Amino acid sequence: MSHIYTHDKSREQFLRAAKVIPSGIYGHQGPAEGCYVPVDAFPLFSQRAQGSYFWDVDGNRYIDYMCAYGPNILGYNDPDVDAAAAAQRKLGDCVTAPNTKMIDFAELLVDTVHCADWAFFAKNGNDVTTLAIMAARAYTHRKKIIFFKGYYHGISPWTQKIDYAGVIEEDVMHNIYVDWNNYEQLAEVFAKHKDEIACVIAQPYMHGNFMDNELPQPDFWQKVRQLCTEHDTVLVIDDVRAGFRLDLAGSDHYFGFEADLICFCKALANGYNVSALCGKNFLKNTISSMSYTGSYWLSAVPFAAGIACIEKMKRLNIPQLLIEKGNILKQGLLDAGSKYGFDLHVSGAPSLFYLRIADDPTLMLHQEWIAECVRRGVFFTNHHNHFINAALSEEDIAQTIAIAEEAFALLRKRHPQE
Amino acid sequence: MSHIYTHDKSREQFLRAAKVIPSGIYGHQGPAEGCYVPVDAFPLFSQRAQGSYFWDVDGNRYIDYMCAYGPNILGYNDPDVDAAAAAQRKLGDCVTAPNTKMIDFAELLVDTVHCADWAFFAKNGNDVTTLAIMAARAYTHRKKIIFFKGYYHGISPWTQKIDYAGVIEEDVMHNIYVDWNNYEQLAEVFAKHKDEIACVIAQPYMHGNFMDNELPQPDFWQKVRQLCTEHDTVLVIDDVRAGFRLDLAGSDHYFGFEADLICFCKALANGYNVSALCGKNFLKNTISSMSYTGSYWLSAVPFAAGIACIEKMKRLNIPQLLIEKGNILKQGLLDAGSKYGFDLHVSGAPSLFYLRIADDPTLMLHQEWIAECVRRGVFFTNHHNHFINAALSEEDIAQTIAIAEEAFALLRKRHPQE
Numbered sequence: 001m002s003h004i005y006t007h008d009k010s011r012e013q014f015l016r017a018a019k020v021i022p023s024g025i026y027g028h029q030g031p032a033e034g035c036y037v038p039v040d041a042f043p044l045f046s047q048r049a050q051g052s053y054f055w056d057v058d059g060n061r062y063i064d065y066m067c068a069y070g071p072n073i074l075g076y077n078d079p080d081v082d083a084a085a086a087a088q089r090k091l092g093d094c095v096t097a098p099n100t101k102m103i104d105f106a107e108l109l110v111d112t113v114h115c116a117d118w119a120f121f122a123k124n125g126n127d128v129t130t131l132a133i134m135a136a137r138a139y140t141h142r143k144k145i146i147f148f149k150g151y152y153h154g155i156s157p158w159t160q161k162i163d164y165a166g167v168i169e170e171d172v173m174h175n176i177y178v179d180w181n182n183y184e185q186l187a188e189v190f191a192k193h194k195d196e197i198a199c200v201i202a203q204p205y206m207h208g209n210f211m212d213n214e215l216p217q218p219d220f221w222q223k224v225r226q227l228c229t230e231h232d233t234v235l236v237i238d239d240v241r242a243g244f245r246l247d248l249a250g251s252d253h254y255f256g257f258e259a260d261l262i263c264f265c266k267a268l269a270n271g272y273n274v275s276a277l278c279g280k281n282f283l284k285n286t287i288s289s290m291s292y293t294g295s296y297w298l299s300a301v302p303f304a305a306g307i308a309c310i311e312k313m314k315r316l317n318i319p320q321l322l323i324e325k326g327n328i329l330k331q332g333l334l335d336a337g338s339k340y341g342f343d344l345h346v347s348g349a350p351s352l353f354y355l356r357i358a359d360d361p362t363l364m365l366h367q368e369w370i371a372e373c374v375r376r377g378v379f380f381t382n383h384h385n386h387f388i389n390a391a392l393s394e395e396d397i398a399q400t401i402a403i404a405e406e407a408f409a410l411l412r413k414r415h416p417q418e
Numbered sequence: 419m420s421h422i423y424t425h426d427k428s429r430e431q432f433l434r435a436a437k438v439i440p441s442g443i444y445g446h447q448g449p450a451e452g453c454y455v456p457v458d459a460f461p462l463f464s465q466r467a468q469g470s471y472f473w474d475v476d477g478n479r480y481i482d483y484m485c486a487y488g489p490n491i492l493g494y495n496d497p498d499v500d501a502a503a504a505a506q507r508k509l510g511d512c513v514t515a516p517n518t519k520m521i522d523f524a525e526l527l528v529d530t531v532h533c534a535d536w537a538f539f540a541k542n543g544n545d546v547t548t549l550a551i552m553a554a555r556a557y558t559h560r561k562k563i564i565f566f567k568g569y570y571h572g573i574s575p576w577t578q579k580i581d582y583a584g585v586i587e588e589d590v591m592h593n594i595y596v597d598w599n600n601y602e603q604l605a606e607v608f609a610k611h612k613d614e615i616a617c618v619i620a621q622p623y624m625h626g627n628f629m630d631n632e633l634p635q636p637d638f639w640q641k642v643r644q645l646c647t648e649h650d651t652v653l654v655i656d657d658v659r660a661g662f663r664l665d666l667a668g669s670d671h672y673f674g675f676e677a678d679l680i681c682f683c684k685a686l687a688n689g690y691n692v693s694a695l696c697g698k699n700f701l702k703n704t705i706s707s708m709s710y711t712g713s714y715w716l717s718a719v720p721f722a723a724g725i726a727c728i729e730k731m732k733r734l735n736i737p738q739l740l741i742e743k744g745n746i747l748k749q750g751l752l753d754a755g756s757k758y759g760f761d762l763h764v765s766g767a768p769s770l771f772y773l774r775i776a777d778d779p780t781l782m783l784h785q786e787w788i789a790e791c792v793r794r795g796v797f798f799t800n801h802h803n804h805f806i807n808a809a810l811s812e813e814d815i816a817q818t819i820a821i822a823e824e825a826f827a828l829l830r831k832r833h834p835q836e
Contacts, residue, residue: 022706095467100475155712
């Protein structure tokens with residue numbers, strides 16, 4: 001039997017945090033978002049991290065399947081990436097004139113990413129999704145944007161929902177929402193709004209929260225690509241979350257089509273702070289004509305880290321490695337669930353798997369299972385996809401499956417089959 | 419006579435950059451923005467930086483008065499800030515659960531910044547100006563935003579101009595623009611749009627580009643503050659550029675009033691990548707209710723750097739130190755100009771001084787003078803305020819004045835007085 005973790009120091013620190021920080025911890029890493037329920041099962045503050053693990057402030061170690069919500073792809077504190085970053089830091093980071101590491105990084109992305117003729121760097125995924133839709137509007141002289149329901153493209157007003165705090169109707173009045181994988185519906189929207197659609201923005205597959213993740217149907221992307229081309233509409237792929245966990249050449253390449261603009265962040269530099277928009281040559285002058293910058297955008301340390309990260313990802317063929325690890329874990333979890341009569345659904349790409357126990361539409365059974373895994377040192381969350389990193393070992397996976405099985409067994413004891 | 423710098427390697431690298439990066443170098447650090455003319459006088463890429471200097475790729479050393487456009491406040495590679503950051507990096511930076519350094523940093527800002535009851539961290543100045551206006555709209559249930567002409571609050575659509583590429587009319591249709599220091603005009607706008615104005619957003623004084631910088635008139639801010647209070651309008655101070663170079667308690671405190679929300683970035687962590695929104699308690703729940711986050715926002719290294727930076731700024735009383743250095747430089751530049759009959763205007767705060775030779779409305783004479791300073795190792799730019807950092811020595815200032823005088827002498831030789 002596993003040792004059961006408690007989180008007294010996390011609770012204490014959260015009370016401190018709540019006094020001086022709105023929500024205490026905000027965003028996807030905070031308890032308010034709904035991925036961390038029941039709250040008392042989860043640690044709230046980390047003390048340190050290394051490889052595939054992090055330790056919380058109560059001294060508990062977790063096998064980490066969230067990877068800081070994506071950035072940790074090679075393992076925390078990867079020695080190659082950290083060495084490249086440290087060497088650059090000695091020379092300079094945020095300096096009045098940029099370092100040529102920026103050019104090296106752009107050249108490497110152009111060599112690596114299939115649709116990339118150029119690269120533009122910023123700091124958040126949101127910076128580059130916003131640049132993408134502004135560029136599409138500037139290039140097409142049109143206003144409308146098509147989204148797939150279940151999307152997430154950041155936190156700027158244009159991409160939030162009308163009922164979210166701080167959003168006004170003018171922010172989102174040109175947004176059109178269609179169902180994922182429904183080509184006919186999309187084609188109807190194009191027919192209805194001929195010459196009005198600036199861009200389609202989409203994740204490479206539907207990896208939304210609170211829903212089983214859904215891969216594209218065969219030929220879906222090829223038909224969408226053709227529709228966009230026929231209507232001179234810019235096709236934007238938001239690869240912030242999935243990027244480099246499916247294909248180093250871009251997730252569009254993985255699914256056999258070519259985006260006009262593609263957005264990267266997260267895994268781009270193993271946690272160093274950088275994002276990138278890459279795109280086709282026909283949009284380069286448009287980007288050049290725009291007023292778009294930020295205080296730290298040309299800092300050299302994240303460029304050095306990004307170069308080291310991409311070179312290592314190429315050397316190790318990271319997407320294949322992560323998919324293999326994910327497949328082993330997936331099979332182990334399915335077997336463990338089935339042993340105790342639970343209908344576990346594992347959806348999405350294996351390197352970004354989404355979990356749901358399908359036996360209970362209230363989600364309570366699923367949340368109970370996740371909580372028992374977390375209390376034993378496997379950091380899953382309830383209603384968000386997970387992330388695999390390269391430091392995750394066979395032993396980590398075996399231990400994860402053993403703990404998952406223990407949690408299933410406990411659940412079955414509490415909820416006997418009729 | 420000074421050695422005259424050339425920039426062959428910068429040109430070579432720029433040709434490389436232009437192939438794979440839109441504009442080659444974009445934003446305020448790029449030659450396209452208009453601050454770097456004549457382009458051939460300026461270096462485009464740096465090789466390293468230390469203290470008050472950076473070296474370009476041709477090996478030229480510059481006394482740097484742009485400070486990476488603000489972030490460098492203590493000197494490049496400050497040993498105390500870098501040591502705190504390196505210690506945190508060994509433990510972890512971007513981790514699934516945040517580090518308690520986030521709480522320490524928030525508590526320190528609440529202790530330091532006069533109007534701060536809480537702090538919220540992000541990555542760009544733009545992240546926090548956008549959060550501020552969204553929070554004001556959410557709190558007031560109003561749409562209109564008042565700006566002062568000449569403002570810069572980032573690059574989100576809501577804050578760009580209607581004629582900028584990628585901006586649509588709906589982005590800016592609730593924006594109202596008034597003249598800086600014109601209280602009567604502001605009061606008229608409030609009277610006309612009663613119960614419609616969500617917020618006033620403003621820099622603490624007018625430090626816009628291509629204009630002499632202008633401090634607030636006596637009582638201007640006190641009257642604006644009162645007007646906002648009477649109309650339940652949120653007063654947002656954008657202290658991204660001026661922050662910590664006037665007053666560690668906030669530039670609102672320097673000018674004797676209290677903002678409802680204040681935005682920091684740049685000098686907050688001496689170049690480490692973090693921004694902050696601080697504000698009053700009555701807006702804390704509104705911020706908590708918003709959906710606002712990003713991939714690297716809870717990373718611990720910039721928090722550790724920010725703590726070390728603020729503690730050192732307090733220890734050294736940095737604003738006073740920078741204002742003193744700025745005043746010595748200002749007097750030296752004025753004397754040097756006047757010796758050769760040039761009417762140099764030095765405006766704004768001495769720690770953020772703006773330069774203009776007033777003898778020539780075409781600006782060509784000014785650009786010629788700046789170019790001759792840059793060619794001799796003093797990095798000024800043409801139409802943007804400058805920044806003083808704490809590593810700038812008496813010798814640096816003396817050398818700067820000597821070079822400025824040499825440039826004035828050359829200018830007078832080329833353009834004899836009639």
